[in-house]
Amino acid sequence: MSIPNNSRVAVHSKLTVVSSTPTEPGQAFPLSALDHAMGRHTLHIIFYYRSEQAGRIQFEPIRRSLSELLSLYPTVTGRLGRDGEGNWEVKCTDAGVRVLRAKVATTFDEWLRSADGEEEKDLAVWEDMPDDPCIWSPFRIQMNEFEGGGVAIALSCAHMLADPTFATLLIKSWTDAQRGEPIGHPPFIYPPALRSRPTSNATTKATAYYASKAKLEEPPPLNMATTTFNFSSSAIKRELSKIHAHCPEASPFDLLTALFWSRIHQTMAPKNDPKRSLSICTDFRKRLHAPLPYGYFGNTMLFSRLTLGAEELDGGDLGLVVRSVHSHTAGLEEEEFWSTINWFHSIKDEKGKFAPPFAMYGPELTCVDMEHLIAPSGPSGGAVEPLMYMAMFEKDVKPEHVSYLVGNVGGEGLILVMPSPEGGLARRVAVTLPEEQMVKLRENRAILSLEPTLILSRGR
Template sequence: MPASAAAVLRALATGPGSRVTRFAKSTAASVTPVRPGRTHALSPLDNAMERHTVHVVLYYLAAPGLDRDQLKESLSEVLSLYPAMTGRLTRGEGGGGGEGGPTAVEGETPARRGWVVKCNDAGVRMVDARAAPTLDEWLATATGDEEMDLLYYEPVGPETYIWSPFYIQLTEFADKSYALGLSCTHIHNDPTAAALFFQAWAAAHRRTTSTYPPFLHAPAFEVSPASPPPPPPILADKSSAAASPAIADAPAMSSATFHFPASAVRALLASLEPGTTPFAALAALFWLRITAGDEDGERELTVALDFRKRMHAPLPWGYYGSAVHLTRVRADLASGLPAVAAALDRHVTGVPEDDLWSAVEWLHARQQLQLEEGGAGEPFQMYGPELTCVALDHVPMYGAEFEAGAPPARVSCRVGGAAGEGLVIVLPAAEGGEARDVVVMLPAEKTASVCRDGVVLRHGGQVVFGAKAGKVA
C-alpha cells in the first residue's frame, strides 16, 4: 500500500472495538462553478463561535433510491446552492492564515482578523464508511460516544486555504440503511443551519425545491454602533476568561441521548403549571438532576436560543450562519421542578430582541478593536464552561425526506467545544407532537449518573444512546 494511502487510512481509523469502518476519503464539489473572486462575509456572531463545532447525524431506513452513488450525486447538486460550504476560510484584510495573505514578521504576533470565506470551489470532504450491525441493532445497542464514529472531523490547521470546514460521512449499515453525518465549524453554521442543510440536500435528491432554501446574504447582523456598547454581562464573563485553557484541562466528556415519548411529556407537563412548554419542562428536569447533590438555592443556567423567528423582521429558516443568542436564567433550585420550569418559561418567552442586538453590537465593536489594535481579543467559549441548555425542539429536523414519505428514523445533534459543566440539547423526536429527544454532553461520570437517575427515568426518559467514558469532539 502506498505511504499516502496508509496515512489516510490511519487518519480515518475509529477506536478499538468500533463497529464502524471508514474506508475512503474524497472531495465533493459543486456541479456549478462559483464566480471567480466571490467571498462570503461572516458576521461577528459567526466569528464568536470559533471554539466550537456542530455535528448532526440523520438515520434513514433502507430505501430503493438511497444508495451511496445517488447520495453523492445529489450532494454535488445541492452544493451549487451553498458556495460558502465549498470555500475555504481566510482572515480578513490584514490578517494571516489565508492563501496569499500577509505573513507575520518572525517574533511578532499576527493580528487576529475576522474570518471570511473565499468561495473557490474547493469542495467538502467526504468519508465513506460501513457499520457492522443493522440500523435497528445499532439504535438498540450503540452508546452516545460510539455514535461519534458516524461523524468525521479534522480540526483547523495552519493552512486554512486547504482545510475543509465541512465533513460529510456516509455510513451504510448491514441492512442497507444509512447514517448521514455532517460536521462543520460553528463559524459557518449553527445547529439549525446545519440540520436544515439536509432538507435542501434531500430536495435535490428528489429533484424538487427545498422548503427551506439557503439564505446566504442576510444583512441581519451587519451593525455599526455609533459608540462601543457596554458588554452584556454573560459575554463579559466569558471574554474575561478567554485565555484560560478550559477545553484542554477539562475532564473527559461523554454523551448520551434520552427519548421522551409524547405520553411521557404530556404526563410531565400535567404535573407543572398550565402552559409550560416541553422545552422548559425538560430543561428544568435535567438542570435539577445534573446538579443534584450540589448546593441548593439561587442558581443560573445558560440557555442558547435560536433567534431566527424571534426578531421583529424574522430571518428565513434557511439563514446560513449563526443566529444563536445566549441568555441566563436564574431560579431557586430548592423550589422544585414546577417552579424552576415556570421560571425558565417566563425568561425564555420574555427575552427581548434588544438583548440580541446588544450582544451583536458588542461583538462587532470587539472585532473592530481587533482590526485597530491587532492581536486583541482571543476567541472565548460561548457554550460553557457553565452548564448550557440549547433549545432546538422547534426546528423542523424531520422534513429531510430523500425518498418521499420516508423521513429520518432519528436525528441527533451535538456541539463540540462545550467543555466544563456540559451541554443539554432538546430536540424534536421522530413521532412529532410533544415527543422530545434530549442529548447530554457532560463529564463522563456525570453522564453515567444521569443515565441511571431514577427521577429522569420515572418521568419517562428512555436511554437510547447510553453513557460510556470518552471525549466528545
C-alpha cells in the same frame, strides 16, 4: 479526531464533490461577529435511516443530487481565508465538499443499542482547522453503511460557518433536491443582515454575560458521556398538566429544561456559592422584528444566563423552576441580540480584528432550545413538522433518529432539547455530562418516572 483502530467504523474511500455549476470567481463572504464567536466549536449532525429504507438510498444518485444542490451554496463549497483586517471570510473557490464513505461492523439496531455517545463520534468527521485552511474543506460529509442495511449520514462543519438550523436545512435541501422537489428553505447568504447597529445598546444583561464568560478560565478536561432520552407525547402532556397551575403557558422545552437542570444539580459536588446558573441558547431568526429566513447562512444564537438559588432547585417544586425558565426565555428581547453583536464589535483590536473566541458551550451547564425547528416544511407554509425529520431522500422515508454533537464542550455539560420523530409534544433530550454524573442521572427517579427510552447510552 482520527477514528481509533478498534472502532467498528472503517472509512474506505474519500472524494470531493463540487457544484455542477461553477461559482462566479472572486466572491467572498465575511463572517459575522456571532460567527467569529463560535470559533472554538465544531458542529456534527447525524441522520439515521434504518435498514428497509437504506436500500433506497444509493450513493451515486445522492452524490449527483448533492453536486446539483451545491450550486446554490457557494459558501459551503468555498474555503476560509482572512480579509484585510485579519477576520475570517469564505472565499468562493468552488473547491467542493469532502465526502467520506465508511462501513460499520454491526447492524443498525445493534448500533443504537450498544454504541455510546463517544463511539457515535466515529460516524462523523472530526478535524481541527489547520493554521492555514486555504485548501481545507470546512464542510464534510460521511456516509456510513451498516451490516444488513441502514445508513447514517453525517454532516460536520466549523461552527463559525453554521449553526444547527442552517446545517439541518443543508441536509434537508439535499433531500429535497434528491426527490426532484423545490428547495423548501433555500439558503439566504447576506452578511450585512447581522451588522452592528450604531443605535443599539452595548450594555445589556446579555453583554454583561458574554463579558463574564470571556474572563472565565477553561476548566480541566473531563471524561464526558452522552445519553439521549426519548420522551413520548403522552408523558410530556401528563407532566405539563401537573405544573399547569404554576405555568399554564409552559412548553415541553420549559418542562424538560427545568427537570434536567434540577436533577443534574443534584448530581454535582457541593459548592460554596448559593446560586446556580444555567446558560440557555436560543435561536433568534424568527424573534427579530424583521425575521431572518430559516436558511440564513451563519449563526443566530443568543446565550443568556438564568440564575436561581440552590434551594429553589432542591426545593422539590418543579413547577416553580419551570415558571422561571419560561419567564426567562419568553422575556428575551431583540435588543439583547443586537447588543451582543455590538459588544463583539466593541472589543476588536485597533486594526479591526475580532478578539479571540472563547467557550460558548460552557463552562457552565448549557441548554440549547431547538423548539424553533418545529416549523413549516416549506416557504409557503404547509404542515408544521420537525424540519430534521423532513429530510427524506425518498418520499415518506424519514430519519429514525437525528443526533446533534458539538465539539469542545467542557465544564458542567450540555443539554439539547430537540423535537422527536413522533411529533406532537414528544421530545428527545441529549445530555452530555462528566461520566460519574451521567451514571447518577440515568438512574434518577424523577426522570425515569416519565418512562423515557434511552438511545446511544451504553456506559463505558
